[in-house]
Structure formats: structure tokens, C-alpha cells
Amino acid sequence: MTTEPERPLATLDPPRAVDDGPRPVLARRIGTVALVLVVVAGALNLFGLWTTTTTTSEDGWTVSVHYARIARAGLDAPWEVTVEHPGGFGKDVELRVTTAYFDIFESQGLDPEPSDETSDGTDDTWTFETPEGDTFEVAFDAYIQPSSHRGASDRVAVLVHGREVASTPFRTTLLP
Numbered sequence: 001m002t003t004e005p006e007r008p009l010a011t012l013d014p015p016r017a018v019d020d021g022p023r024p025v026l027a028r029r030i031g032t033v034a035l036v037l038v039v040v041a042g043a044l045n046l047f048g049l050w051t052t053t054t055t056t057s058e059d060g061w062t063v064s065v066h067y068a069r070i071a072r073a074g075l076d077a078p079w080e081v082t083v084e085h086p087g088g089f090g091k092d093v094e095l096r097v098t099t100a101y102f103d104i105f106e107s108q109g110l111d112p113e114p115s116d117e118t119s120d121g122t123d124d125t126w127t128f129e130t131p132e133g134d135t136f137e138v139a140f141d142a143y144i145q146p147s148s149h150r151g152a153s154d155r156v157a158v159l160v161h162g163r164e165v166a167s168t169p170f171r172t173t174l175l176p
Contacts, residue, residue: 047175049075054170061085061166063158070173071144077105079140083158086134093128093136094159101154104174108141125159148174
């Protein structure tokens with residue numbers, strides 16, 4: 001009795017018959033187009049930092065906020081407030097800001113630093129020494145915390161004798 005030698009197990013599919021036509025390429029084409037779209041969006045900075053400025057004028061006071069409208073965790077994010085009032089500011093400049101907005105940031109500090117700061121749990125009130133001239137600017141040096149995944153809303157208001165004279169709302173949206 002003769003026995004046939006064992007054949008090794010095949011690890012490849014048998015060749016495709018010519019009559020069966022070409023293999024479907026639709027899935028590869030869709031994947032390639034999706035990859036190209038992601039690369040183009042990245043090259044156009046659609047996933048990066050987008051900044052904008054919002055301005056409100058009321059009763060002769062103008063408050064402008066330049067901020068990150070869209071950002072991602074770990075990126076430096078601008079936050080600059082400019083207050084203008086013809087004729088100067090009087091004794092001090094007071095700004096009221098939403099406390100929770102700053103939870104998404106790792107702070108490096110305000111410039112200039114406030115001479116006084118109070119909080120009621122919802123809003124912080126910063127008091128700054130009176131600048132010379134008709135324009136006051138304050139900048140917040142910060143970056144988005146790596147653990148932040150949700151955006152936040154804020155409202156900056158200028159106070160005169162404890163009364164709001166101009167305010168402007170805005171929102172920062174965080175992308176993954």
C-alpha cells in the first residue's frame with residue numbers, strides 16, 4: 001500500500017478567475033477619499049485654533065474681547081480685553097467675568113495683575129488701577145488644559161460704581 005504525501009495547508013486564496021472580473025475597489029476608494037479629506041482639513045487648520053473678537057458699545061463704553069472661538073486641549077489660547085471710554089476711566093477699572101469659564105485653562109497670569117479681586121462664586125470682579133488715556137487692555141496668558149474636553153461660555157462686563165455699563169458674551173468651543 002502506497003500512501004500519498006500530505007499536502008501543506010494553503011494560506012492563500014486560489015487565484016481569481018479572469019471571468020469573475022476585477023475585485024471591488026469601492027471600499028478602498030472611500031477610505032482613500034476620507035483620508036485625503038482629513039489631510040486637507042488639517043492643512044487648512046480646520047482642527048486648530050480659531051480666534052475672533054466680539055465688541056459691544058453701551059453708554060459711551062466699548063468692551064472688546066479677543067478670544068479662542070474654537071480650540072483644542074493643550075493649545076495656547078488668547079484672551080484679551082480692551083475697554084475704551086472717551087475722557088478716561090475715573091478712579092479704577094472694574095471687570096466682571098464668569099468664574100467657570102477659566103476652569104478650562106492652565107493660567108500663566110493676567111497682565112496687568114488686578115489690584116483687587118473678589119468672587120461671589122459665579123462671577124469674579126477684578127479691579128485694576130486707572131490707566132492713562134482712554135484705553136485699557138488686559139491679557140490672560142493661558143493654554144487649554146489637556147484634560148478639558150468641553151468648551152465654556154463667558155461674559156465680560158465693565159463696572160462703574162458697581163453697575164454694569166457694557167458687557168459682551170462669548171463662547172469657546174473645544175474640539176477633541
